[in-house]
Amino acid sequence: MRASKTHHAPDTDQGFTLIELAIVILIIGLLLGSLIIPLQAKIEIQRRETTTTSLEAVREALLGFAAVNRRLPCPDTDNDGLEDAGACNQEGQIPWATLGIERFDAWGRIFRYRAESNYTTAPIQDPPDTASNLTIRDRNNTALTGPNPNALAAVIFSCGGDGKPNADNDANGTPNNDASCTNPGTANAFYTQDVFVADQFDDLVIGISKNTLLNRLVSAGKWP
Numbered sequence: 001m002r003a004s005k006t007h008h009a010p011d012t013d014q015g016f017t018l019i020e021l022a023i024v025i026l027i028i029g030l031l032l033g034s035l036i037i038p039l040q041a042k043i044e045i046q047r048r049e050t051t052t053t054s055l056e057a058v059r060e061a062l063l064g065f066a067a068v069n070r071r072l073p074c075p076d077t078d079n080d081g082l083e084d085a086g087a088c089n090q091e092g093q094i095p096w097a098t099l100g101i102e103r104f105d106a107w108g109r110i111f112r113y114r115a116e117s118n119y120t121t122a123p124i125q126d127p128p129d130t131a132s133n134l135t136i137r138d139r140n141n142t143a144l145t146g147p148n149p150n151a152l153a154a155v156i157f158s159c160g161g162d163g164k165p166n167a168d169n170d171a172n173g174t175p176n177n178d179a180s181c182t183n184p185g186t187a188n189a190f191y192t193q194d195v196f197v198a199d200q201f202d203d204l205v206i207g208i209s210k211n212t213l214l215n216r217l218v219s220a221g222k223w224p
Contacts, residue, residue: 044161047106048196048204051158054102055206058111058156061099066213067220071122072115072154073098089117091187094156105158105204109181112165114191115154119213126224128214133189136207144193145207152207155191160202 066072073095074088081097094111096103103110116132118124132151136144145152159165163179193205217223 047161048202050106051160051204054105055111055156055158055204058094058099058101058113059206059208061101062154062156062208063213063216065099066119067216067222069122070217070222071124072119072208072213074115074120075113088115088120090114091183105160107158107161107163109159109163112157112159112181113154114187114189116152119153119210124214124217124223128210130210132210134191134207135189136191136193136205139192139194139201145209150210153210153213154208155205156208157191157203157205160196160204162202165203 062072073083074085075090075092076082076095076098077084077087077090077092079093081093081095081103083095083098084092091112091114094101094103094113096110105111114134116134118129118131130149130151132148132153134145134152134155135147136152136155138144157165159179159181163181165181165183191205191207192201192203194201196202214223
């Protein structure tokens with residue numbers, strides 16, 4: 001009697017082919033990419049919100065200093081965190097050690113600062129000398145702050161994620177490509193604040209008005 005033959009079904013469990021693996025990897029890559037981009041955008045938003053809060057804290061510290069000393073501090077121009085009396089009308093770093101405050105924005109760069117020299121000499125005159133060229137404007141060069149006698153007493157800013165003083169903060173027409181947030185040449189008095197536009201504008205700028213400054217001194221009984 002002849003033995004019967006055993007028939008086996010074709011083996012379909014051969015695993016993934018290289019093409020199938022490549023397709024799977026591509027799909028996973030696309031899915032991860034779609035998650036990473038929103039995450040990066042969220043991180044950027046959080047950093048900007050954190051920096052905005054820090055700028056407000058710096059402004060309060062400057063006003064607090066003025067309430068005690070009857071003047072604004074000069075900027076730090078030699079990177080030691082202390083105000084430099086010989087650089088009162090220059091742009092520099094916030095004098096963080098003098099003020100006793102956190103110095104970095106959310107990207108790890110020290111805040112920049114410029115004060116009008118008429119407000120850095122104690123005591124501020126009565127009536128005050130309101131001559132100031134400090135102006136905040138938008139990217140279309142429309143002034144966002146008033147001229148004398150209501151021009152700004154000081155400006156504080158962060159160069160944002162790219163570390164460059166975008167637009168004119170305060171680049172005076174000379175490009176800055178080293179992301180140091182410092183300006184080549186002699187800084188002018190124009191500072192730009194506008195809405196965030198990725199890869200175009202990301203600076204964060206706030207000013208201290210003459211009226212805010214003098215009101216704080218009056219409230220502290222230090223002026224006139």
